[in-house]
Amino acid sequence: MKTNVRIIALTVAMCAAAGATAQTTSRTTTPAADTVLLSERVDGDYLVRTYRIQNTEDVDYSIRYRISVAKLNAALNGNTAALDELNGFVNGLMQDTTKKVRQVIITGYASPDGPAAYNAKLAMQRATDFKGYVDQKYGFSQKYAVTVNSVVDDWAMCRSAVSSSTIPDRAWVLQIIDGPQSSSAKEQMLKRNAGVWNYLAQEILPPMRRVEVMIDYDTSRIVEQRTLIQRPKPAPKPAPAQDYVVVEENVNGVIVEMPEKEFREERREMKQDERAAARIAKREAREAAKIARAQEKAAKRIAKKEAKAAKKAAKAAKKTYKDLEKM
Template sequence: MKTTVTTFALSLALCAAAGATAQTRRSVPASAADTVLLSETSDGNYIVRRALVERQADSDYSVRYLINLSTLDAALNGNTRELAELNSFVSAMMNDSLVKVNTVVITGYASPDGPEALNERLARARARDFRDYVDRKYGFSKKFNVRTASVAEDWEMCRTLVAASSMPDKQAVLNIIDGPKSSAAKEAALKAMPAVWEYMIVHILPPIRRVAMTINYDEGSLVEQRTRIVKPKPAPKPVPQPVAEPCPPVNVCCCGEIDETINGIIVEMPDPDAGQFSGNAQGVRRAARRDIRMDTEVAASNSHEADRIARQEVKAAKKIAKKEAKAAKKAEKASRKVARKLSK
């Protein structure tokens, strides 16, 4: 029952598949799996994790008893095969340290025919008999929590077998079983149908005289997961950037040098030693006086024009005011006229 696979997903899938396969026979998973991490190591390029996957399950076994008897007959009607399968399961369970038995429930059953008190005694006796069998063979009661129960007059199992059979007057039989009559009255009604009762004696009632045993246990599986270590990709090499040529100094031009200390307009002054210096100076002064006069005349002309425009604007404003006053008087006169007419 110990299983080692390469991934957790695969292991759980195998467990589910195994549970589904066993369910068709007897073993039924009772709850979801519980995973406990045991170790985590490295192996070359892999991380190896080992875990214990635990789940609850149960195994069911059923053996038949002869009518009115509570002693097991190992050779009776399929009991040999059932007991062999039980023995195989118990042997594997005892040798597996990952299996832990929680409870063992042994239930004795009696068929619904016959007196009720007798059926109750037979059901209890059959449960005790099979408990003694597994105690002698496996020591169950010393190792596990073993409980016994009993069901007399198992009409539920009887109905299930009748519904699945091809017996005569099946619907009538089902109506009797489902009816409100007592157990004794149901038996009498069925015995009143000879063909039906003969079929039940051979095919329906014998399988009901039985003992069923359910072993509830926790089982574990050792699982190994191998995960490849993802190495980081190497960083891309930097792309070489073109080297920009340095800008030329401010005072350097493609065609010569510029003196960056010069600020403003460069005026080429006459050479004082040239003889024309005094004459040129007088010309400059005359030109300056001429420019001043021209600026003064322009300023005076501009002022006169501004005064003219201002006077025109004042005159236009007065004209507009007179028109507005005249219109107001006319409107007032019309209003009084209308008022006189209304008063009349």
């Protein structure tokens, strides 16, 4: 199961970092278009803003099917774990009012071995079968927009798996996969080598007979941002009049001694001001580090989203190419 999060704006991550520690100061940030300001108030030395943040996320599940079979087998090759994860997510989804499903896409796949027309029909039957499963168990079609697609993988989709495998005559197999021959011609050539075909049938082709389910949904959450209010420093107070004590008097003038109490108080105030300035500098440095970490996490999420989008675009392009070949 793969989970992808698309963060709509970097500001969201910065707001989240500010709200994680209620008593930590943060630099003022302007909310992005996907945020809604709910309230604004002053709490002591802080300006407190409350936002509602909206994100778009999706989860993917992959379910395997047996060769030439379009009926779900829950016990087949890890299907039990995948279906348990799907069940847990859906149960949580139905209880979490902050999540709103946008769409559910169910795509059936078939491996490249066998007649192309038969594989296309089989892939669609697998998608339809799994749609019936989630409709019966969860009532998906009654609650959400469910789309059913089908894809027949070609031999080129095996290349990565073959390249990293221990299949016999791997270089020869890759040469056939990369060749200009038709899908059926490539299959016949591969079948001439019994060791190669047995490896393909046991290790490479089974994972391609599957159904993939993507659930696309919106989430919303409440984030509190606390910003330290910069207040003007008060003007320094004039020094109080000093009392003088005459200790000696002669014709040349007067020698005086300043009271020790006033001198100690002045030094204590100076030290208190220095400690307060040091605490403010440390607090601002910690907040800057938190914001930097939040920006780095948001950048990674965006990179992951772009990789996911590229994968979907590749799938769509491949399907379009297959459709054009059939025309």
